Every structure is written in C-alpha cells, then in structure tokens.
Amino acid sequence: MSPVRVLLFCFLCTSSCASELRERALRLMARDPLIDGHNDLALQLRILHNNKLSHIRLYNLSNVATDINRLKTGRVGAQVFAAYVMCTAQEKDAVRLTLEQIDVIQRMCTSYPDLELVTSAQGLEQSTKTACLISIEGGHSIDSSLATLRMFYQLGVRSMALTHTCNTPWAESSSNIYSFYPKKNQSLTSFGEAVVREMNRLGMIVDLSHSSWDTARSVLEISTAPVIFSHSSAFAVCQHNRNVPDWLLVMLKEKRGLIMVNMHSGFISCGEKGNISVVADHFEHIRKVAGFESIGIGGDYDGASKFPDGLEDVSKYPALIQELVRRNWTETELAAILRRNFLRVFKEVEKVRDRQSSQPPSEAEIPLADAANPCRLILTRPVSGSVFRDASSSNVNVLTCSVVSSVLLPFLLLLLLLLLPTAV
Template sequence: MCCVLKAGRLLDAETTHNCLHLPARRILRNCTKMLFWPFSKMGLSGCMFSGISLFFFMHFAVTSGFLVEEKALVLMTNYPLIDGHNDVALQLRILHDNRLSKIDLHNISKVATDINRLRAGHVGGQMYAAYVICTAQEKDAVRLTLEQIDVIHRMCSEYPEFELVTTSHALRSSKKIACLISVEGGHSIDSSLAALRMFYRLGVRSMALTHTCNTPWAESSSEIYTFYPRDNNSLTHFGKAVVKEMNRLGMMIDMSHSSWDTARAVLQTSQAPVIFSHSSAFTVCNHRRNVPDDLLQALKENKGLIMVNLYSGFVACGAKGNISIAADHFDHIKNVIGAESIGIGGDYDGAAEFPEGLEDVSKYPALIQELLHRNWSEAELAGVLRLNFLRVFEQVEKVRDELKGTLPVELS
C-alpha cells in the first residue's frame, strides 16, 4: 500500500513492483519516510491523507509475510535454536563408515544435516545422538556406542564452526554451533552403571532409557523387538537406580521411545526435570511414540520439557503432512501445559519423511514463521527455541550439585 502512494501520487507499475520486493525492514523505513514527507509540504488535508495512508500501510505491514519472515529471522538470530535430537552421526556410519576424512561436513549429500544447512536453520545448539541398533544389545552395544561418541567428538573438534559443550553455561555462551552428546537407548550401557558413569566422563549429557527395544530394566513404546517381554513391570529396581544415578551425575533423562508406564515411573522417581527429546502430541496423532495429555500434565509438574518431533509419521500419522499439522502439535501442547514446557527435537536423519516445507534442518525458520502467524509471542518462541532447554539443563545441574557427596550407586 505504502509503495503505491508517495505524496499523494500513484507510482508506476515498475517502481511499485521493485518496492514490493525490498526487504521488509527497508520497506518500513523508506515507506514511512514517504508517508510523513507531506507533513512539511502540505496543509491539513495532506496530513490527513498521509495519516490515512499510514493506517493502511501499517495494516499491510502487520499482516505482511515480509514482516513475519523478518521477525522470525531476527528472533532466531537473538535466540538460536537448541535442537534436542539429530541422528546425522548414524548416517555418517551408514554412508561413510565414520570416515570423516572422506567427506566435507559443510555439504553432505543424502542427509538432512550439514553445516551449511544448520547455519541456514539458525541452529545454535544440537544434541547429537550416539545410537546403535537394538540387535547389538548384550553383544557389542557398548563398543559401538563408544565409536559413535568418538565420531561426534571428532566432527565437533575438527570443524571450527562446531564447539563441543558439556555444561549449560558453555551452551548458553557458545557463539558457534554447540554440540551436545546424547546416548539413544539404555541398551547402550549393557545394564552397567559403571558404563553410564564413563559415558558421562566422555561428555554424554543425556540418555534415552530405551529405544525400540526393552532393556532388562525399562520398557519401550515399541514392539518391534522381543527383548525382555514383561507385564506391568515398567521400571525395575535397577531401572530406578539408573534414574537416580543420572540425577547424581547431572545427566538428562530422556523418555522419548519409552513406554508411557516407564515414563510415569521415571517422573515419580527423578529429582530433576526430565525431557522427551523428540516426541509429539498423542491427541493430535495417536501414535504410541507420542505423549498423551495426562503425561504432559505430569511433565509440567516435573518442570520438564517435550521437544516436538517433526517426523511425518509422528505429526501427520502416516501422511506426509505440512508445516500446519506440525504446528498443531505445538498449539495443542501449549494449550495443555503452556509454552514454557516446549522445545524442538526435529529427529532429522533418524527418520525417513518430513512434512512439506520442513524437509531438512535449514527449514526451521519456516516453522517459527508459522507459529508467529498463529500469534505465538516472541517470549514464548524464545523459550521454545532455547531458553526452556537451558532452564531444564541448569536445573539438572542444580540437582547434581545438591547431591554432591552422594556416593555412586553400586548395583548390578
């Protein structure tokens, strides 16, 4: 609107077209000058005309996609995303046998994650999963997990764009793409608390209690594998010891992939907030990997965090879906427990199909734009992007500090 009017005159079509393609901030600056220029050149009627023009311009500006896009990018520049779950380390094993010397992490084919796309997506912190398949349970799971921790260490030390962090303070202050290490699946510790402690010493700051298989001490949400079938035994005595030892160490407890009964038992046992690093809302998509409303309420009481998974199977229930259906999960969880309990855990490179417009890690700004369109406030989105995760991480460390002097759990 503003670009069509200048001092009460219509601009020609070419000038109008060029003006409409200016970046939003320049449109605001230049066009506001155009509108106020008549104040010094015209009488009252000119001022009134300019005021009317300004009214319509501001209406245009508020509803303009230009401004929403710019607002999202400014927000993400100020609050770079901390993403709770990424499986590119798995793809490095599958596609390249962990031989980093053979590839350039700035631009990797056949994956959804590389440095260039992380930068485009305004990712400032990434939890990288050290994952090994369930069939390694009670075989070579510990060794394979060590190899995955090694490749994460290497990529985060060999590329200057990355920085390996192990504390909330380092994560908060990092000016690079901060790397956090998680272990995806309790089968990786082979029912050994000593192995858990050594993983912590190697920089692991989160562990999912299960993946797609039960462990001897915790229950999975999946029935793909037949390991350790059980009935109404969601978290054993040893499983509770794992939770307590993770509290003592200062390691985040991740309940994505765990059964709802296991998650409820964890919430009753843990002294620290817990996370679902990559799970969505069951009410929106009734998949067992998602979280029902009663568990969301318990998570709120725990002051924990659900980091919404973007995999089509979990947000669109089998359909490919689009950004809108992904945003529906954010809206639902916000309505149930508030925006302060929400983060983002994309699950890129760990799943096969993502909604249209969210195909890789570079697309995160489009999701934030959608939430802005849905009237999420900047404060709410700053929390979703990073502040909520930092709060949980800091509280996990606070519980660790309070337990200082508590002896390690000696149980096998």
C-alpha cells in the same frame, strides 16, 4: 478497481506480510538461536561413510538432512547429536558401537571451527558457534551397568534415552518391534530406578522419548530432576504411541520437564506427509495442556525418512517459527521454545547434581537372572579345575585355571623382568 487489480493487490499484500513474518522469525532466531534436542547425523556418518570423517566435508553433505551450512541457515545455535546403535546390538557389542559413535561425534565437533563440543549449561549458553551436545539413544547402550553409564558421562554424554525400539532388562519401550525382555506389569524395575537416580546424581538428562507411557510415568514419579522427551509430539493430534498423551503432559509440566516436538511425518501426521501447519498444531495443543514453558524442538533429522512439506531438513526451521509468529505466539513464548526452556532444564539438572555432590556413586547391580545375557560372564574367582560360566549357565568359557598358569603367568613374569630396570 478491476478484478485483476484486486487480485494483484491481494498478492502483493500477502507477499509483503509473509516477508515481514519471516524477518521477524529470523530476528528472533538471531537473538535466541535454536537448541535442537535430537539429530541422528552420526548414524548416517556410519551408514554412508563408515565414520571416516577424512573422506567428507561436513559443510555440504549429500543424502542427509544435516550439514554445517544448513545448520547455519536454520539458525541452529546448538545441536544434540545422538550416539545411537541398533537394538540388534543388545546382548552383543552395543557398548563398543556406542563408544565408536561418541568418538565420531567428538571428532566431528572438534575438527571444524564452526562447531564446538560443550558439556555444561554454561558452555551451551556461552558458545558463539554451533554447540554440540552428546546424547545416547537407548539404554541398551550401557549393557545394564552403572559403571558404563558413568564412563559415558566422563566422555561427555549429557543425556540418555532409557529405551529405543526395544525393551531393556529394566525399562519398557513404546515399541514392540523386538522381543527383548518382555515386561510383566513392571515397566521400570528396581535397577531401572537406580539408573534414573544415578543419572540425577551425575547431572545427565533423562530422556523419555521411545519409552512406554508406564515407564515415563514411573520415571516422572521418582526423578528429582526435570526430564525431557527429546523428540516426541502430541498424542491428541496424532495418535501414535511414540507421542505423549495429555495426562503425561500434565505430569511433565508438574515436574518442570520438556517435550521437544518431533518433525517426523509418522509422529506429526500419522503417516501422511503433512505440512508446517500440522506441526504447528502440535505446538498449539501442548501449549494449551502444559504451557509454553514445557515445549522445545527436537527435529529427529537423519533418524527418520519422511518430513512435512517445507520442513525437509535442518535449514527449514525459520519457516516453522514464521508459522508460529503468524499464529500470534509472543516473542517470550518463542524464545522459550527455541532455547530458554532447554537451558532452564539443563541448569536444573545440574543443580540437582550439585546438591548430591557428596553422595557416592551407586553400586547397584542388576540381577543376572534379569539381564539373562548369554554374552555376560559370571565373574567368579577361578580355582583348579573350575571354569568361568556365562550368565545363561549353558556355555563355557575355555579360560581355565591351567590356561592362566601356563600362558598368562609366564608372560606377566617376563613383562615384570623387563620393567624392573626401568623402575629402579
């Protein structure tokens, strides 16, 4: 056979093999559509469109990595959308901004017939559309308030990352970008432990992506439910502090938790653009250390700027599964990382919730000295001549008792008079 014919034969064989691998990957994803643990489309909706959904069509969006058509092409059966606000909102209006991001996710997922907002493992399992789950990315969004955490749960939030790129008063970030609340050998305070326990009681998944390794270790020691890293990768493959070292992977396995591999080049190939093969290396390493039962997928699309060649947006997920098929991952293993591992974790989180159904909500409060928030009022009963003071005790709220009596009281009396005939 001539050299030209040999080359042609090899090319045809390679093309045929690649086509067969892709067909196998697509069949697997049709049976077990992907649950993607982290996506920041809501952030881009704010940045690019000021959350005005009426101005756009979600089927085909430019300048982003996620839209409905690409979710379908990528065989994404469920997407966890992050309600994220920047760390610079801490000590300011983080709660309001988070509410607005929850609102845009809810509106997005209830306005399109191809999307469905779900709040339970059963709803996730039974959905025939692209199911939407809401997470909060960063504990600064609750402003150190368990009551706020509970209200977010009532609004449909089912997961929260304890930190983002800043410390909270009660947990430590893997990043040192911001100077908020420097920690002194105490990565998770007693209030932080109360946050974890209340999330266990509610049935909210604890997310350790962005948390420091010490905080992650403390959480794994006290949580009674499995926890996740929603978008992190293997430190042994890329030595970035956002990734998870082997000793933490072992702890995660022991607690039946989940690490959902991130696609961001910075965490996959440590700054280089990378390719699908490098991403697959993270899966291989985590399987070796913690088993395939501990692995999921959390792309971080629209939250990061650079992704490996061949994995530029959510439509490209079949190429990743094709590479794992080529590496002889079994159908059982692939079904687990695509979907079943996350469902198992979510169900176990709900079982822990159900076992604690008779336990009352926690009334733990963070000490004002720990929060040290200049926008946080000290709520004391006003008396004549007294004032409300903020938590820093340096600024004074001008709402005095005389203002209450001269302005607010007449208004309330007038309102009462107006309502009395109706009540009668």
